[in-house]
Amino acid sequence: MIKCLIIDPAHPSIIPLLEKIGVSPDYRPDITKEEVYDILGDYEGLIVRSKMKLDEKLLAKGEKLKFIARAGAGVDQIAADVLEKRQIKLFNAPEGNRDAVGEHTVGMLLCLLNKMHLANLEIRKKQWRREENRGYEIKGKTVGLIGYGNMGKAVAKRLSGFGCEVIAYDIRKNIKGDENGRLVSKEELFEKTDILSLHIPLNDFNRALIDEAYLSGFKKNIYLINMARGEVLPFKAIRKALESGKVIGAALDVLENEKLDTLTPEQSADFDYLCSCDNVLLTPHVGGWTFESYNRINEVLVEKIDIYLKALESKS
Template sequence: MKKCLIVDKMHESIVPLLSEIGYEADYHPQITRQEVLEIISQYQGIIVRSKLKIDQEFIEYANQLQFVARAGAGLDQLDEAALHARNIHIFNAPEGNRDALAEHAIGMLLNLLNHINQADQQIRTGIWNREGNRGVELIGKTVGIIGYGHMGQAFARRLVGFGVKVLAYDKYRQNYGDAFAREATMATIFQQADILSLHVPLTEETNFLVDESYLNQFSKNIFIINTARGKVIKLDSLVSALSSGHVQGAALDVLENEKLDQLSPEQQITLNELQQSERVLFTPHVAGWTFESYEKINQVLVRKINALDLA
């Protein structure tokens, strides 16, 4: 029987699901990196979430490894080139949490446009301010989606009933326009978008993609949603754009550094400025993190692992 090591906390269904396709699963969510390196040579597969970086050093120890399965969508913790060089398969599970992320993005957008969180907090402190919480309607707006994979498509589908125009840009796809979004150039999105939603992975190319130069290219004063990766947006540039009014509001599920007790002095200053803005909405990297997606991610990964073994 093949063996699979699980090094992060997963939904309890993962062990029986792997057993059904012929894998002995060792579930060790508290294991350290050093402990993993000492035993990984025994395993044909490993399932990770975020705590373990799969780099060249790791691969040198993993002489039987056939696959790395990432319990989520992003692959920025994996050295993809090194894994491919060793013919080690990479699986992720965007199909498992795309619906959760899309619903969360819609919720954040509606909250931001209608000041729902702000109004709730004001009323709790005895403030009844109707004019200060006058909302902005979504209908008639143009939404620009950057990255039209599983997440971008799921978000576009949720927008259909709101009477918006959806433009999608994806550098690595062709002929991807569909019933939910029109394929567009970045120039068109810069010119027409009222709302920008980011759905790209974190790579060298997208690291701080949204900086001052990027934001200055928008013709309109926009709203931004980021449910992708924190480092896609340069947050000090966002602070400046919020201050100037070129960004009217930002919904951030992710941050440059999500270890809030380990911020650099510069990161702390930037976060403090964002925290003080009533036009910024935060959630703690939970856009794809629902009770349902927690289990669906397992189902997606095991289906892909099984397909590898059947090939």
């Protein structure tokens, strides 16, 4: 029986799901990096979330590895080139948390446009300020999405009933528009966007892609949402765009550096500025992290593992 090491906390369903397809799970959510180095050679499978980077040095210890499964969407912490070289299959599960990301994006947008986060705090202080909390509607605006994969499409689907236009820009040739969102050129994205929402993976091309120059290219002043990876949108770029008024308000589920006790002096100054802004809404990277998605991610991963293992078996 194929043995699979699980090194991050997972929904309890992962164990029976793996056993059902003939995989023996070793659930070790408290394992240390040093321990992973010591025992990885005993396993054909590895399931991870975000505990550690899977670099070439660590992967060299997994001599028997047939597959690695990432319990989530992003695979930026995994050395994909090493896996390709060694013919180790890599799985992720964007289908498992795309619905959660779609809902969270719309929730943050509604909160930001209608100042709900501010009004709630003011009323608790017995401040009844109606005019100051007058908001804006999504209807009639153009929402521009950068990235139109699983996450972008989920957002567009949920926006379809709001009476807004959804356009999307994606450099991948295999991505198509649909009834909820229309693919456009970068020029049209810059021309029409009122609300910009980021849904791209982190890679060498996208790192710090949305910088001050990029944001200044939009014709209108925009609302900005980042549900992708913090490193695609540096602290400095957000601050400069807020200060200039190019960004009217920002909703951020991810940050350039999410280990807040390790911020550099420059990052710390920019982060403090963001925290001082009433037009900035922050959540702790929970956009895809609902109770439902926690389980659904397992179902998606195990289904992919099952298909892969059956294909391997049929070849042997």
